[in-house]
Amino acid sequence: MSKVIHAIYNDDDILMNAVKAVRKEHYHIEEVYTPFPVHGLEKAMGLEDTRIAITAFMYGCVGLTVAIVMMNFIMIEDWPQDIGGKPSFSYIENMPAFVPIMFELTVFFAAHLMVITFYMRSKLWPFKKAENPDVRTTDDHFLMAIDAGHHDVDQVSQFLTGTGAIEISLHDKEDDH
Amino acid sequence: MDTTYKLPSKLKLFAIIFMVVGAIGMITGFLTAPKTIEDVKAIEASHHSDGHGEEDATATNDAGGHDAADAHGAADAHGGDAHYEHVLHQMQNRPWSALYIASFFFFMIALGTLAFYAIQHASQAGWSPVLFRVMEGITAYLPIASIIIIVLLLLSVFHVNHIFHWMDPDLINPESDKYDKLIDGKKGWLNGGWFIVRAIIYLAGYNAYRYFSRKWTLNQDNANDNRWFKKNFKLAAGFLVFFIYTESMMSWDWIMSFDPHWFSTLFGWYVFAGMMVSAITVIAMVTIFLKSQGYLEFVNDSHIHDLAKFMFAFSIFWTYLWFSQFMLIWYANIPEEVTYFITRIEDYNLPFFGMLAMNFVFPLLLLMNSDYKRVNWFVIMAGIVILAGHYIDVFNMVMPATVGKSWYIGLPEIGSLLFFFGLFVYVVFSALTKAPLLAKGSPFMGESKKFHY
Numbered sequence: 035m036s037k038v039i040h041a042i043y044n045d046d047d048i049l050m051n052a053v054k055a056v057r058k059e060h061y062h063i064e065e066v067y068t069p070f071p072v073h074g075l076e077k078a079m080g081l082e083d084t085r086i087a088i089t090a091f092m093y094g095c096v097g098l099t100v101a102i103v104m105m106n107f108i109m110i111e112d113w114p115q116d117i118g119g120k121p122s123f124s125y126i127e128n129m130p131a132f133v134p135i136m137f138e139l140t141v142f143f144a145a146h147l148m149v150i151t152f153y154m155r156s157k158l159w160p161f162k163k164a165e166n167p168d169v170r171t172t173d174d175h176f177l178m179a180i181d182a183g184h185h186d187v188d189q190v191s192q193f194l195t196g197t198g199a200i201e202i203s204l205h206d207k208e209d210d211h
Numbered sequence: 212m213d214t215t216y217k218l219p220s221k222l223k224l225f226a227i228i229f230m231v232v233g234a235i236g237m238i239t240g241f242l243t244a245p246k247t248i249e250d251v252k253a254i255e256a257s258h259h260s261d262g263h264g265e266e267d268a269t270a271t272n273d274a275g276g277h278d279a280a281d282a283h284g285a286a287d288a289h290g291g292d293a294h295y296e297h298v299l300h301q302m303q304n305r306p307w308s309a310l311y312i313a314s315f316f317f318f319m320i321a322l323g324t325l326a327f328y329a330i331q332h333a334s335q336a337g338w339s340p341v342l343f344r345v346m347e348g349i350t351a352y353l354p355i356a357s358i359i360i361i362v363l364l365l366l367s368v369f370h371v372n373h374i375f376h377w378m379d380p381d382l383i384n385p386e387s388d389k390y391d392k393l394i395d396g397k398k399g400w401l402n403g404g405w406f407i408v409r410a411i412i413y414l415a416g417y418n419a420y421r422y423f424s425r426k427w428t429l430n431q432d433n434a435n436d437n438r439w440f441k442k443n444f445k446l447a448a449g450f451l452v453f454f455i456y457t458e459s460m461m462s463w464d465w466i467m468s469f470d471p472h473w474f475s476t477l478f479g480w481y482v483f484a485g486m487m488v489s490a491i492t493v494i495a496m497v498t499i500f501l502k503s504q505g506y507l508e509f510v511n512d513s514h515i516h517d518l519a520k521f522m523f524a525f526s527i528f529w530t531y532l533w534f535s536q537f538m539l540i541w542y543a544n545i546p547e548e549v550t551y552f553i554t555r556i557e558d559y560n561l562p563f564f565g566m567l568a569m570n571f572v573f574p575l576l577l578l579m580n581s582d583y584k585r586v587n588w589f590v591i592m593a594g595i596v597i598l599a600g601h602y603i604d605v606f607n608m609v610m611p612a613t614v615g616k617s618w619y620i621g622l623p624e625i626g627s628l629l630f631f632f633g634l635f636v637y638v639v640f641s642a643l644t645k646a647p648l649l650a651k652g653s654p655f656m657g658e659s660k661k662f663h664y
Contacts, residue, residue, distance in 0.1 A: 091579070118543070
């Protein structure tokens with residue numbers, strides 16, 4: 035059964051340097067658990083750039099379209115309104131009145147759908163069992179999970195101690211992720 | 212390491228060529244402006260026959276009928292020579308307006324940079340001290356711009372030109388048939404003497420801040436403690452209070468009063484937003500230019516990224532104010548307010564909507580992506596469009612009131628723009644040579660050099 039080594043750190047700067055050192059030695063970092071977002075950690079870990087910005091742009095475009103279609107139906111087609119004493123009954127000529135709605139729905143769609151996407155991609159939903167292996171990572175400790183693979187565990191542990199880990203432990207790999 | 216900038220002689224020559232070419236364009240504009248209504252008739256006739264006429268068919272017919280029937284055009288159904296007289300005044304205003312717009316545009320850049328610079332001092336920003344000398348270089352144009360502005364305003368007050376309609380004394384003379392009750396009601400604010408006194412107060416305040424802040428940051432370079440830094444902080448905070456009041460009044464005086472019947476309560480903010488976005492764009496462009504010449508080695512992509520973020524954000528802020536001003540007036544549809552936008556939409560359709568695309572849609576789409584904000588040539592390209600867009604914005608604020616339908620982007624406009632561009636480049640880059648490009652005394656310099664987004 036494959037094993038995973040958990041190294042615990044108590045400072046984000048030490049963690050950052052440790053991540054860089056571990057990657058330099060070509061050990062495989064499975065995951066890092068931190069109590070707060072650590073600036074630059076994703077770059078140090080070599081993670082791919084997030085694509086959430088692209089989804090945000092697309093959701094914004096959807097929101098804008100929904101606003102246009104909706105206002106056109108409500109205010110122009112279904113029950114034509116005389117807006118500001120200008121009974122032109124044309125969407126484009128009444129557009130200034132709809133701009134706030136177009137803006138708001140763009141932001142609304144982008145923000146909410148982006149959050150939902152983030153939860154789905156992170157596999158977070160209500161009543162979900164926490165995945166972090168040590169509860170202290172929600173308080174003031176940082177945990178780096180390293181794939182033991184075919185490395186010599188003692189040697190890896192020694193190396194990790196050198197990077198500033200305060201605790202090192204060996205675990206069986208769980209299969210659910 | 213020597214961080215002092217040396218002005219390349221090529222750049223000097225480049226600036227001088229722009230000034231000379233621009234001056235020729237400007238002078239030609241003044242010389243070719245029509246002097247009598249006969250000239251106007253000749254111009255209109257040739258324009259109509261060329262098919263350039265933008266007026267409706269009746270006007271074309273009128274003008275055509277004139278030339279054929281009566282060289283003097285005395286017996287016109289539309290009020291005789293009144294139309295030509297009106298157009299004559301517009302055409303005579305055009306080179307003055309073009310000069311005024313270009314000089315104000317570059318004044319705006321220098322003043323906006325000064326305000327941005329004061330914000331950096333007052334907020335004790337940690338990212339920007341590496342850019343202080345660039346900003347100080349740009350604000351070095353402020354004294355010269357102020358002199359030009361005050362001379363232009365004095366020429367208007369002394370009736371050398373008539374771009375400010377409200378300065379016509381007949382308008383406030385109840386005996387005159389041109390008497391205008393609304394303008395008469397505003398004469399407590401809009402009168403030549405008080406107008407010039409205000410202009411002197413604004414400009415004296417801006418230039419005083421510019422003088423002392425520059426001097427004190429230079430002092431700070433060689434100081435052992437933070438005394439000058441602290442003084443600069445207090446001065447910047449005081450200046451910003453002065454600035455935000457006087458900037459608003461300045462934009463009423465120097466821009467909004469072109470349409471003396473019309474007013475907008477957020478006009479000061481609107482001009483301010485355009486000023487800031489142009490200024491930050493110029494800071495970014497000068498920085499990138501100096502970097503490309505091998506200077507400013509301590510400025511990294513994160514600084515450019517932050518400037519581009521400001522360009523993006525202030526472009527949206529500008530649009531927000533533009534729209535806030537437009538929508539309320541459009542919605543309420545009150546004749547004396549809405550006439551401002553009707554003139555612009557009917558007579559200035561392309562620059563009016565073109566400017567929206569250049570100042571909003573273009574920066575929105577180009578600068579939205581985080582990575583693009585770090586690509587220097589991308590920032591330069593976006594910057595050129597933004598600057599052109601904001602020149603057109605000032606054009607749209609001034610021209611409809613001074614020249615009406617007789618506008619065109621021709622020799623006077625381009626000549627003035629080139630002239631002031633050359634002068635601006637010359638003054639700014641000469642000023643950059645006068646001090647090391649690193650304001651090494653700033654206590655935040657270490658943070659700024661290491662700044663990483």
